[in-house]
Amino acid sequence: MAGAAHDDDLDAILALTPDQRVERAVQKLPTLSAQDVPLQDSCPICLLPFPSIISGENVEPESPGELVGVTKLQGCGHVFCRLECVTGPLSSSAAH
Numbered sequence: 001m002a003g004a005a006h007d008d009d010l011d012a013i014l015a016l017t018p019d020q021r022v023e024r025a026v027q028k029l030p031t032l033s034a035q036d037v038p039l040q041d042s043c044p045i046c047l048l049p050f051p052s053i054i055s056g057e058n059v060e061p062e063s064p065g066e067l068v069g070v071t072k073l074q075g076c077g078h079v080f081c082r083l084e085c086v087t088g089p090l091s092s093s094a095a096h
């Protein structure tokens with residue numbers, strides 16, 4: 001159980017703008033370590049192979065460092081890179 005902090009956490013989320021909620025949700029996603037990533041696979045959105053995402057060779061220099069890597073969505077278990085494949089669709093839908 002998460003304990004008493006959970007209700008405070010919910011209040012904090014409800015006070016956020018949609019953009020802030022997306023940012024918070026993305027920041028809470030885990031970054032998988034190399035041994036947890038299916039290295040023979042690629043991101044289903046941008047089609048970059050996971051090994052190259054982990055190594056950072058396709059990462060633009062201006063990308064925020066904390067969004068580099070591969071993450072796994074809890075619940076559905078889908079694995080994505082943490083770049084615009086996670087933040088892009090969520091951010092653009094929240095902006096409209």
Ligand SMILES: [Zn+2]
Pocket residue numbers: 043044045046047048080081082083085
């Ligand atoms: Zn991707």
